[in-house]
Amino acid sequence: MIQFADNSKDAAKSPTGKTRQFDVVIVGGGVVGMATAMAITANYRGSVAVIEAESHLAAHQTGNNSGVIHSGLYYKPGSLKARLCAEGREALYRFAAENGVAHERCGKIVVAIDEAELPALTELERRGTANGIQGLRRLSIAELREHEPPSPVWRDSMLPKPASSIIASSPVVTQNM
Numbered sequence: 001m002i003q004f005a006d007n008s009k010d011a012a013k014s015p016t017g018k019t020r021q022f023d024v025v026i027v028g029g030g031v032v033g034m035a036t037a038m039a040i041t042a043n044y045r046g047s048v049a050v051i052e053a054e055s056h057l058a059a060h061q062t063g064n065n066s067g068v069i070h071s072g073l074y075y076k077p078g079s080l081k082a083r084l085c086a087e088g089r090e091a092l093y094r095f096a097a098e099n100g101v102a103h104e105r106c107g108k109i110v111v112a113i114d115e116a117e118l119p120a121l122t123e124l125e126r127r128g129t130a131n132g133i134q135g136l137r138r139l140s141i142a143e144l145r146e147h148e149p150p151s152p153v154w155r156d157s158m159l160p161k162p163a164s165s166i167i168a169s170s171p172v173v174t175q176n177m
């Protein structure tokens with residue numbers, strides 16, 4: 001791990017005090033920094049360094065998040081977020097398979113907890129369908145009980161499956177080092 005040994009903005013110093021220069025320096029060893037480094041090094045022959053303030057990668061959000069691979073259910077159809085979510089999801093599945101990162105395509109259940117939330121649920125269903133989420137469908141209360149323990153707040157529900165998944169998030173950045 002390369003760390004700033006002092007406040008110099010011109011060069012990175014290793015913990016041994018030796019100064020090195022790099023063609024590209026990326027600050028932050030979370031998923032964004034490491035994905036950027038991976039993309040750059042795939043087609044670039046110059047030297048690349050990732051500078052991380054902590055003693056290990058994925059020390060903050062990346063290593064402490066919920067590990068959900070989002071389906072793209074919530075995003076406005078046709079928006080950049082919707083497109084990038086779908087592309088990123090598939091890219092992450094490929095990365096996980098190629099690098100042996102544990103993940104599970106378990107799906108997700110979205111529940112309306114009262115009558116007032118039913119229009120929002122219908123809108124999510126419309127967006128999910130427009131965003132091309134496979135396996136999205138309404139569940140009856142009886143079907144819901146097969147997946148989840150009974151809850152007094154159930155009114156209606158739907159299940160986008162298998163687009164939503166869970167993943168071991170720290171290994172996404174540490175597995176490919």
Ligand SMILES: Cc1cc2nc3c(=O)[nH]c(=O)nc-3n(C[C@H](O)[C@H](O)[C@H](O)COP(=O)(O)OP(=O)(O)OC[C@H]3O[C@@H](n4cnc5c(N)ncnc54)[C@H](O)[C@@H]3O)c2cc1C
Nearest residue numbers: 028029030031032033051052053060061062065066067068
């Ligand atoms: C509670 C929570 C749950 C989440 N759940 C999910 C989820 O289920 N699914 C999902 O897709 N997203 C989730 N997210 C969002 C996701 O975790 C973040 O969008 C993502 O991890 C951001 O990555 P990052 O690399 O930008 O930031 P980080 O992972 O925070 O990495 C930034 C890195 O930069 C380093 N750094 C900062 N300043 C410097 C400096 N000056 N010099 C050197 N290093 C520095 C930090 O030490 C850190 O390691 C969640 C976020 C939170 C907070």
